Amino acid sequence: MTWSTVRLGSVVETLVPQRDKPDPLTGEIPWVRIEDFSGRDLSESKSGQGVTAEQVRTMNLRVFPPGTVLCSCSCSMGATAIATAPLVSNQTFIGLVPRRDMDSRFLFYLMGSMREELQSQATGAIQQYLSRDDFRSLRVPLPPIGEQRRIADFLDAETGRIDKVRVARGRMHELLRLKREGVIEHFLGNEERSVDLVPLKHLVEAVTVGIVVTPAAWYVDSGGVPALRGVNIKPGRIDAKDLVRISQEGHLVHHKSRLRSGDLVVVRTGQAGAAAVVTPDFDGANCVDLVIVRPGPSLIPRFAEYLLNSSYARRRVAEFAVGSIQSHFNVAAMKAMPVPRHSPMDQHRIVDEIDKATEPIDTAVSLMRRQDHLLAERRQALITAAIAGHIDVTTARGADV
Incomplete structure (x- = not known):
């Protein structure tokens, strides 16, 4: 064509x-x-x-x-x-x-x-x-204006079908998320009532914050040091998509925000309170506008991650977050957050129980993410082919190319 x-x-x-x-x-x-x-x-x-x-x-x-x-x-x-x-x-x-x-x-x-x-x-x-x-x-x-409208009609119908499937899958994904939360709550229980509570600052080496003042001034297109931002932190995981990098000079200047494997990074603005353990892949990286929690010997990082992403911690974050447009959670509020005091042995036991109970849910979510990615690719390929004239929209068959 x-x-x-x-x-x-x-x-x-x-x-x-x-x-x-x-x-x-x-x-x-x-x-x-x-x-x-x-x-x-x-x-x-x-x-x-x-x-x-x-x-x-x-x-x-x-x-x-x-x-x-x-x-x-x-x-x-x-x-x-x-x-x-x-x-x-x-x-x-x-x-x-x-x-x-x-x-x-x-x-x-x-x-x-x-x-x-x-x-x-x-x-x-x-x-x-x-x-x-x-x-x-x-x-x-x-294309001629009539052909443009036929292509648009075709894509409205075809992408609409795909979008309905994706919306339904989104609801299923949300149900799985809620089920996972319920499982975690079952093992954590009403921690604030079941054990002694202490301010988080008593269980950690340090609580600090990432680069706050004009972080973009240190961004570089290539090389440099990876820097995590709020967009990279999801509850329980780090997403490397849209990762920025800062210059070596910026990394040296902001030595207090360098990350170690086992640290927790917590979102301050937007999805305030979302937390993830720093994995070995990001050991030595820096971060922008995140709260950094460095656990002491009496706090197991994975236990702290589960706890900080629980509904109990979210209630505490909401209580202390500030900002009329976006929630904003600061270092002082994190230090003061009451958390349950468990022995390291009990923390390991709770983490193992949660891991075992949530594994089938996580497997299902991972499979759904892959399938959703394929649906998105299918949708984009359909649009690209129709716009390029590779689909005869009058018959909805692929045209010879």
Whole structure:
């Protein structure tokens, strides 16, 4: 199937938001962020933030009209949604307003199929970025408008089926998570009532914090030292995706935040309280804006990990967390957290019992993650093939390539 190829700037108008952030954000026109992206259509701010018509006028804000395809041009590069109501945002996004020869839904899928290309073209040592000119110069296929709409109809139906399966699996994943929590709670019990409680500081060598002041000033594109951030810490595990690196100079300057195998790293902001043991892979790494707990001889790291991720610890974190928009947990609150005093032998026994009971659940979750990854790959491959004209959408059969 042969289609013409054109510069994206010839078939869309590009809208770049203003740099200044309005204050207050209490108006009726939604102010959207990457956290608001969920599915194809976007019409509101989940946090209820918005700007007024007066702010739009006095600050000369760019309003994305309905039908605009919003595409992330920095963080989460290539994340895409269609505005179904007037929206305003910061410079995380660029607005692509289709002209007569471009269908909004086709453009949505087109930009989604180009995420890897967008990421490869992005520049910036601290945060990758694509400019308006970069977007305008992209070469894109341009089928006839009727064919664009047929492709969009086909992808709406096919990706919708995949998305329904993924949503159902997401509910199953959540049930498994709750079951796992219940198992852990069974073995930990109501620790605050069953044994003596002592402040955590009495069971550890140290509690400190990672790099807080302008950490991005030390980021490097290659080499350097790995640095864990909140995005890398999940309850009970470390995710190396989106890992940043800091210079050797920064690592030397911030020697207090160097990590040792067996330390615990705890999220301070966002999913406050999520904790994971530092594995040998990250021994000697650094960290950014995380609480670092270095257990003493009377506290087993795995026991502390289970405890800090339990509902008991989450209640304590919520009690001491501060911040109206994002929960924020500090070092002093961590030191003061009451924790049960068990002998190391009892801690090892409890960890072994929890490991044995949660192993089949973890195996099921691991299998589901692999299957979810395959579903996501299938979805992306379907979009890429349809956009490239490798699928005859009138018959839903793969065309010869």
